[in-house]
Amino acid sequence: MSQIALFEIPRLTVTEVTRRVRRLLEGDAALQDVWVQGEISNFSRPASGHLYFTLKDAGASLRCVMWKGDALRVRGMPLQDGLSIEVHGKIGVYEPSGQYQLIVDLLRPAGEGALYAEFMRLKAVLEAEGLFDSARKRPLTNFPRKIGIVTSSTGAALRDMLNVLRRRLPLAEVVLAASPVQGTEAPPALVLALQKLNTLVKPDVILLARGGGSIEDLWAFNDERVVRAVAASKSPIITGVGHETDFTLVDFASDLRAPTPTAAAELATPITILDLAGALRADRLRLNEVLNREIEERRAGLESLNAGLRFYSPARRLQTESQRLDELTRRAARALTQRLALASAHLAGITRRLESLSPLAVLSRGYAVVMRLKDGKIVETARQAPGGSDLRVRLAAGSLNVKVQESFIEES
Secondary structure, eight states, X not given: OOOOOSSOOOOOOHHHHHHHHHHHHHTOGGGGSEEEEEEEEEEEOOTTSOEEEEEEOSSOEEEEEEOHHHHGGGTTSOOOTTOEEEXXXXXXXXXXXXXXXXXXXXXEETTOHHHHHHHHHXXXXXXXXXXXXXXXXXXXXXXXXXXXXXXXXXSHHHHHHHHHHHHHOTTSEEEEEEOOOSSTTHHHHHHHHHHHIIIIIOOSEEEEEEOOOOTTTTGGXXXXXXXXXXXXXXXXXXXXXXXXXXXXXXHHHSSEEOSSHHHHHHHHOSSOHHHHHHHHHHHHHHHHHHHHHHHHHHHHHHHHHHHHHHHHOHHHHHHHHHHHHHHHHHHHHHHHHHHHHHHHHHHHHHHHHHHHHOHHHHHHTTOOEEEETTTOOBOOSGGGSOTTOEEEEEOSSSEEEEEOSOOOOOXX
């Protein structure tokens, strides 16, 4: 016979149990910053960009998820089932299925743990010294006239960069300071190449680059000596080491990081020869407009000066005075003609008056002038020409010589 409980037995829902488990797991600090090594299985990369896989070893398996933002950093890594890797992340619980999983933020091939630890240690030291501060980054010029390159003289990275520079900005002078880019001899050679470029060439920008490779192949660019040489460079430096997912310490010390050597050459030449040609054409058009406008303004000013010069020129004054002379001449001629006409009219009047008073006019009416022949005196009375006197009688036409036979004196 069963006994009825006096108090209700507390019960939890599945959700509540799962959340308690989640809080326990996520409250364990050791499980929130953990490195796990294993072999990939059930690898999946859906369209969302997240990565889903299982890490397993001989004794157990662990479900893992890597969100898209973190997965982009390993896009170039050939992830596949059976690959042995090391991952970093934190333990969480996926409540809908009640499964715990590792949320991964870093992923690398197995065996790189020691190098990565050294990378993080040196990064912290140099960062504390301020070598990575953004305030010390040097500005880059948009139009470098001299470009220095530090890389291997036989690598594909050099050919790629030269092709880009030749296509984008063939006007720039390119100086190569060749150096090995991997191995024990690489760090001092890279430092020397950077120092030579800064002291002898003094380029506008330096490209420090090499092609992709493993973390061991790229390790020269994590060397402290090389990082300090990059930070101490007088010329700004663009790094293009490895592939897009590869990060080295020189990337933090440089003034600009490019994902590849080719991209570094492109970033070094933001203004291309095509841009310069377009700008030159635009400048030529503006210059022509300015020149044409200036020419028109100068032409208008010159025409104004010419007009003023013509107004004040001696030739114009001579023309004016010549015209004035002609006018005065015409006026003088008219005045003279008028005066001559007046004088002629006056003379004609005088002539008429003289003619009216002239003895000849009287003679023409039948009168005559009698003069003594001996002395030419005019005979006015008979007493002056007694008988026997020789006289000359002036007629209207001609004259007569006469002798007085007898004179008659009339008594008044």
